[in-house]
Amino acid sequence: MAYLERTSETMGHGPVAARSAREVAEAPQARTQRHDQHHVIFYEGDAAERIYELQDGIVMLYKLLPDGRRQVVEILTRGMIFGTAGGPRYDVSAETLTPVRLAVHERREVDASAVLQSHVARCLMAQMEGLHEHAMLLGRKSAMERVASYFMRMVPNRGGEGCSGPASDDCDPHNLVLNMTRQEIADYLGLTIETVSRVISELKRRGVIRLERQDRIHVTRVCGLCQLTGIH
Amino acid sequence: MAYLERTSETMGHGPVAARSAREVAEAPQARTQRHDQHHVIFYEGDAAERIYELQDGIVMLYKLLPDGRRQVVEILTRGMIFGTAGGPRYDVSAETLTPVRLAVHERREVDASAVLQSHVARCLMAQMEGLHEHAMLLGRKSAMERVASYFMRMVPNRGGEGCSGPASDDCDPHNLVLNMTRQEIADYLGLTIETVSRVISELKRRGVIRLERQDRIHVTRVCGLCQLTGIH
């Protein structure tokens, strides 16, 4: 595949100067990259030479089957890490959903730095929980539960323990911006575009949400939505 | 996130060269545990005080919904790590599928050791690829493709690049031991017990596999099975 050429180097400063292990360990210097919306950072199958930390914006990771089926496996937000690989090649493609700012580390730089590896370990431990949660969603939840869970993900202080309970049905309403098309949402939730659309319409009909715009949702009844996620 | 503060503590020991998994597993601090089959190592919600490395045997990680729906999110084999947590509590339950031998590390021990964190980082990077693959399976594959993928997982040197291709339909046959009940398989693949059973029967009917026993499968046509995974 000729993917490598396409990997755009917006900050093309050329090869990083060699440094001693000591310098790297004490002051790992990350390059910074910026990208527009809908930019592919790397493709599945590319040589895994860099690890990225998302400083700002949203990135999605996805996999494709030969017949075109797509699964979005992770939605990344500020502070999360991607581009990690067990082998020599990326197992997913990475694409921006918004303009982003990235910290970029060469793979060998990470391999040589205990600080970076420690940071990577902590991030991955946290992100792995998200993947577990998502497996539950994909394997065991209904379409309604998936969409409700997806929306609740974006409500701050969601459900956890501090959930005031199902008593008052309209705890403070909340606005959210999706930053994803229906197709991307569908590919994330393991559904079709039509099913996502139908579920959203049903939520409107029930008075749980209101659409300000196609990608801007006003949650009128947060608790009502939370009840639909399947976790209660 | 309070991860960063903790990172600094790890530097007390200075930069450390990468070591083999074997060395790390045998680090002086590591206790060893043994458990029988069907033993729960920890439950979802327990305080996350230890990190485990599987030295021998098979462990499954699963999550439950309040109504009893279960999703097995990971099947772990020798060398893999579990018990990592982003927060103070485990997000999954861990149960043995066979007798196991474990290396056990106290959480604070890992937080204080650059060597351990480096090892954890490497393992998690590899394991994350498995989770991505599984998300694709759960979100986008048919029941037949799921079961075929599940079986192929256990065939050594499976599919990768060295797949001899669809030409010869009976490349060397192979035996596999499931170590899982139909219920566990179903919960892993996001299906019901009945669907798993029906698919297995269909594979028998097509002459792709033969059942030596309920949990011992002889794959008569490896390539034929591989064709059914959806990755070709």
Place this chain on the structure above:
DNA sequence: CGAATAATTGAGGCCTATCAAACCGCGTGG
């Protein structure tokens, strides 16, 4: 303002879940 793209809605069918019954392997005990 109108074309192109994205989203919604509708009709129908398929795949998998559900409910139910039969089957099997296996250990127990009469």
Place this chain on the structure above:
DNA sequence: CCACGCGGTTTGATAGGCCTCAATTATTCG
């Protein structure tokens, strides 16, 4: 030794949820 019971598995009949295909409507952008 074999009937018995039990858990797990298989098979069958049916239903339902989501997908597919198609048409309509909404939104975006030149």
